[in-house]
Each structure stands twice: as C-alpha cells, then as structure tokens.
Amino acid sequence: MDKKLKELKKHYNDVPIPKELDFVVENALKQGKKKKRNRAPQWLLGSAAAAMLFTAGLNVSPAMARSLADIPVVGSIIKVLTWTEYEVAEDTYDAKIKVPSIENLGNTELANTLNEKYRTEGKALYDDFIAEVGDIKANGGGHYGIDSGYDIKTDSEQILSIGRYIVNTVGSSSTVMHYDTIDKQNEILITLPMLFKDDSYLQVISDNIKEQMREQIASSNAEKVYWIKGAGLPDEELMDEFKTIDAKQQFYISDKGKLVISFDKYEVAPGYMGVVEFEIPTEVLQNILVSNKYIH
Numbered sequence: 001m002d003k004k005l006k007e008l009k010k011h012y013n014d015v016p017i018p019k020e021l022d023f024v025v026e027n028a029l030k031q032g033k034k035k036k037r038n039r040a041p042q043w044l045l046g047s048a049a050a051a052m053l054f055t056a057g058l059n060v061s062p063a064m065a066r067s068l069a070d071i072p073v074v075g076s077i078i079k080v081l082t083w084t085e086y087e088v089a090e091d092t093y094d095a096k097i098k099v100p101s102i103e104n105l106g107n108t109e110l111a112n113t114l115n116e117k118y119r120t121e122g123k124a125l126y127d128d129f130i131a132e133v134g135d136i137k138a139n140g141g142g143h144y145g146i147d148s149g150y151d152i153k154t155d156s157e158q159i160l161s162i163g164r165y166i167v168n169t170v171g172s173s174s175t176v177m178h179y180d181t182i183d184k185q186n187e188i189l190i191t192l193p194m195l196f197k198d199d200s201y202l203q204v205i206s207d208n209i210k211e212q213m214r215e216q217i218a219s220s221n222a223e224k225v226y227w228i229k230g231a232g233l234p235d236e237e238l239m240d241e242f243k244t245i246d247a248k249q250q251f252y253i254s255d256k257g258k259l260v261i262s263f264d265k266y267e268v269a270p271g272y273m274g275v276v277e278f279e280i281p282t283e284v285l286q287n288i289l290v291s292n293k294y295i296h
C-alpha cells in the first residue's frame with residue numbers, strides 16, 4: 001500500500017474525536033427520539049429565516065453564492081452545507097478542503113458532535129498540508145496537493161448518508177473515504193455492527209465481496225484486478241491480500257435500501273481501480289440482519 005496513504009489514514013484515525021459521540025449514539029439508541037408534534041410553525045419560521053440569511057449573503061458575498069450551489073436540498077430544508085473552506089493555490093502546491101456541517105437535525109447533540117469532528121478533521125488536514133509544504137520547500141521543492149470535500153450519497157425520507165473524501169497527491173494520488181449514515185426519523189447515527197445480530201456479518205459480507213471480485217475479474221478481460229487468491233496474481237502482488245472486511249468497514253446505505261461496502265484506493269486493488277464499492281445483495285444478509293428497517 002502507498003506509504004503516503006498509510007500515513008494519511010493513520011493521521012485521520014489519530015484525529016481526536018469528541019468523547020461524547022459514543023454516548024450520544026448509545027443514548028439515542030436506548031431511548032429513541034419521539035417526533036415532536038406541531039413542528040410546522042417552527043419549520044416554516046426556520047425556512048423563512050434561512051432564506052433571509054442566504055439572500056442577504058448573496059448580495060454581499062460571491063463566495064457564498066458559489067457555496068450555495070453545493071448545498072444538497074430536500075424540499076426546502078437544507079440538510080448539509082459547507083461550513084468553511086480552506087484554499088491554497090501557490091505554484092506547485094494547492095489545497096482545497098471543504099468542511100461540511102449538518103443542519104436542522106433535531107438531535108442537536110449528535111449534530112454538534114459530528115460537526116465538531118468534521119471541523120477538527122478539516123483543520124488537521126490544512127495544518128498538515130502547510131507543514132508538508134514547508135518540508136518540501138526546505139528540501140528543494142516539488143509538487144503537493146490535497147482535495148477534500150463531501151458527497152451526499154443518500155438523502156431519502158429516512159436515510160442521510162454523507163461521504164467525505166480525501167485525495168492526496170504527491171507524484172501519484174491516494175484517496176480515502178469516510179461515511180456517516182444517519183437515521184433521520186429516529187435521529188441516530190447508524191453503525192455497521194448495529195445492523196446485524198452478531199459478528200457473523202464479517203465473514204458473510206467478505207465471502208460475498210470475494211465472489212463479486214472473482215466474477216468481475218472473469219468478465220472484464222483482465223481490466224479489473226483485485227488482491228485475492230484465485231485471481232491468478234503472483235505471490236508478490238498478494239502482500240495486501242483481501243481476507244475480510246473490518247468490523248467498522250466504511251459503508252453507506254443506498255437510496256434503494258442496499259448496503260454498500262467501500263474500499264479506499266489501494267486497499268483491495270491496484271491504484272488505477274480507484275475507490276471501489278460493492279453492493280451486498282439483501283438476500284445474502286437476510287438471516288443475520290436485526291431487521292429490514294434500513295436494509296431491504
């Protein structure tokens with residue numbers, strides 16, 4: 001695996017995440033969150049206030065106008081917006097880091113904790129970029145770039161899945177993805193383990209992914225390659241052989257209610273394959289799912 005990618009993933013995992021997050025999720029899971037009655041007036045007032053705020057911003061800030069184009073909207077309620085953006089454009093060094101913010105989530109404790117995580121992550125990426133550029137300049141110069149932002153993978157009546165990407169370029173490029181999936185009705189963060197009765201999901205999902213990999217290899221005329229046994233690869237290319245997903249493997253739930261497992265660039269395949277995803281058939285998971293509330 002690319003050395004820079006390993007360093008980037010290690011640094012991301014080392015970013016201090018607020019300790020309150022586990023408590024927020026656990027508490028919400030135990031207690032649930034009943035929908036508030038008579039919310040229409042607050043919803044209308046909030047929408048009107050937001051419209052006034054952004055209209056005023058458009059008149060004075062072209063940058064805000066550009067940012068608005070990136071705001072996903074459901075009906076007239078803004079769910080995710082760009083909280084801040086770090087930008088550097090200097091000769092052979094460039095950075096563009098968009099930091100998302102979740103808005104209008106009734107569980108404000110969860111929203112605030114996730115938003116703090118995003119802001120901490122964004123600032124850490126920017127600080128690392130500045131430090132790395134300083135080192136490169138001190139050693140004679142070179143090229144370095146980072147592009148980080150977010151995509152809304154799913155925004156349905158029930159599910160909001162946010163994908164956050166980090167593309168790091170030093171000669172070649174590496175890509176890391178992270179996802180957060182929220183049950184908008186119960187206002188809780190959905191984790192992979194909570195979807196299943198026990199940890200047997202690790203083997204079941206891994207076996208299906210290997211099966212999909214072999215099918216893709218067989219039907220692609222050698223255009224697709226995955227690091228798995230039985231794919232005809234020499235032993236030296238199996239140093240990072242894919243054996244099983246992680247207990248907290250990156251995932252999201254599609255708008256069709258399907259579980260999608262995501263792997264970073266270089267994680268299970270050569271770099272030219274990029275980020276790869278596998279939709280797991282629900283019938284494969286049916287016997288180990290806690291319910292079909294999310295996956296169906």
